[in-house]
Amino acid sequence: MNSTPPQITKAVIPAAGLGTRFLPLTKATPKEMLPVVDKPAIQYVVEEAVAAGMSDILMVTGRNKRPLEDHFDRNYELEEALQRRGDQDKLNSVCASTELADIHYVRQRDPKGLGHAVLCAAPHVGREPFAVLLADDLIDPRDPLLSRMAEVRARLGGSVVALMEVDSDAIHLYGCAAVEQSAAGGDGVRITELVEKPEPGTAPSNLAIIGRYLLDPEIFEVLRSTSPGRGGEIQLTDALRTLVRAGRPVHGVVFSGRRYDTGDRAEYLRATVRLACEREDLGPEFLSWLREFVRAEELAPV
Ligand code: UTP
Numbered sequence: 001m002n003s004t005p006p007q008i009t010k011a012v013i014p015a016a017g018l019g020t021r022f023l024p025l026t027k028a029t030p031k032e033m034l035p036v037v038d039k040p041a042i043q044y045v046v047e048e049a050v051a052a053g054m055s056d057i058l059m060v061t062g063r064n065k066r067p068l069e070d071h072f073d074r075n076y077e078l079e080e081a082l083q084r085r086g087d088q089d090k091l092n093s094v095c096a097s098t099e100l101a102d103i104h105y106v107r108q109r110d111p112k113g114l115g116h117a118v119l120c121a122a123p124h125v126g127r128e129p130f131a132v133l134l135a136d137d138l139i140d141p142r143d144p145l146l147s148r149m150a151e152v153r154a155r156l157g158g159s160v161v162a163l164m165e166v167d168s169d170a171i172h173l174y175g176c177a178a179v180e181q182s183a184a185g186g187d188g189v190r191i192t193e194l195v196e197k198p199e200p201g202t203a204p205s206n207l208a209i210i211g212r213y214l215l216d217p218e219i220f221e222v223l224r225s226t227s228p229g230r231g232g233e234i235q236l237t238d239a240l241r242t243l244v245r246a247g248r249p250v251h252g253v254v255f256s257g258r259r260y261d262t263g264d265r266a267e268y269l270r271a272t273v274r275l276a277c278e279r280e281d282l283g284p285e286f287l288s289w290l291r292e293f294v295r296a297e298e299l300a301p302v
Helices: 041-051 066-071 074-086 086-098 114-119 146-156 166-173 216-226 237-244 265-278 283-299
Strands: 010-015 056-061 104-106 130-131 138-139 159-165 177-183 189-196 207-215 250-254 258-260
Touching: 010 041, 010 265, 041 130, 041 138, 041 146, 056 066, 066 258, 074 086, 114 146, 114 237, 130 138, 138 207, 146 159, 146 207, 159 177, 159 237, 166 207, 177 283, 207 237, 216 237, 237 250, 258 265, 265 283
Parallel strands: 010 056, 010 130, 056 104, 159 250
Antiparallel strands: 130 207, 138 258, 159 207, 177 189, 177 207, 189 250
16 A cells, blocks of 8 residues: 655645735735736646646635636737747747736635635635645745645655744744654644743744745634634634644745745845846846945935
C-alpha cells in the first residue's frame, strides 16, 4: 500500500477582504489588483501556485470581483489589436494570465473572516487536501516555500502552515505559533499552540503565520463549528488551533526568504521598488533615478 499523501492540485486564493488599509483605492478596486511593477499582485500568487504543481485555482471573491475575473479571462479586442500591430511581446504578456491555470470563482457574500472565506471553498475542494495562498502575501519565487511545505506534508501528513520570525513588537499583528522540534526530525516543526493576533506581551513565540497553508480537508468540519474570534471574524487560526488541541498533526515550515505583505502600504511600496530594480528592462534606469532621488533627499534641508 502506498501511504504517500496525494499531490495537492487545488489552490484556494481568498480575495474577498475589504482591504481597508488601502482605502480609498479599495473602494472600487480589489487590493489584489494593485500593480507590482506591471502585473497585479494576485498574478504573482497564481504563478507561485502553478509552479508548485497546482492546476486548479479557486478564487474567493467579494464585491468588486470583475477586475479579477477579467484579468484572468481572454480579452479578444486587445489581443486582436496587438496582433494587428505585430506586438508579439505584449500579446504574450496579455495571454499569459489567461493560460496560467484553470481558474474558478466563488463568492463570499459577507467578509466574515479568512476562516469563513476558506469555508466558502468547501464545495469546490471536496475531500481533497488543498493549498491556501493569501493574495496579499508575495513570496519571491527564488526562495522555495510551497515545495518545502509539500515535502513536510508528504512525510508527516496533516496540515502545514508557513511561519516566519518577526520582531517581538510586530507579532501582535499576526497569528502566532508555539512550536517544538518534530520527533521525525528534518524540515518542519510541530505546532503546539496557536493564537490569532496575541495581545502585546502575551505571544508564545516570535513565529508569525504567513499566507501559505496546506490544509487537510478536515479543516472544513472544524470551520463550520468555529465561532467568530478576533475582530468578530471567523479565524482560520482558531480552526487550526482546534486541530492542534485535538492532537491532529499540524506542522510549520519556517521561512526566512523574501516576502512582501502587499496589503500594507509601506511594504507594498518596498515590494514595487525592489522588484522594479531587479527587472532587466527597467532596473538600470530606475535604479539610477532612485540613487539620484535618495542623494537629493539626503542633501535637502530638513
Ligand atoms: P486581511 O485581513 O489581510 O485582509 O486578510 P483585509 O481584511 O482585506 O485587509 P485590511 O486589513 O482591511 O486592509 C487576509 C486575506 O484574507 C482575505 C483577504 O482578501 C486577504 O487576502 N479575506 C479576509 C477574505 O477573503 N475574506 C474575509 O472575510 C477576510
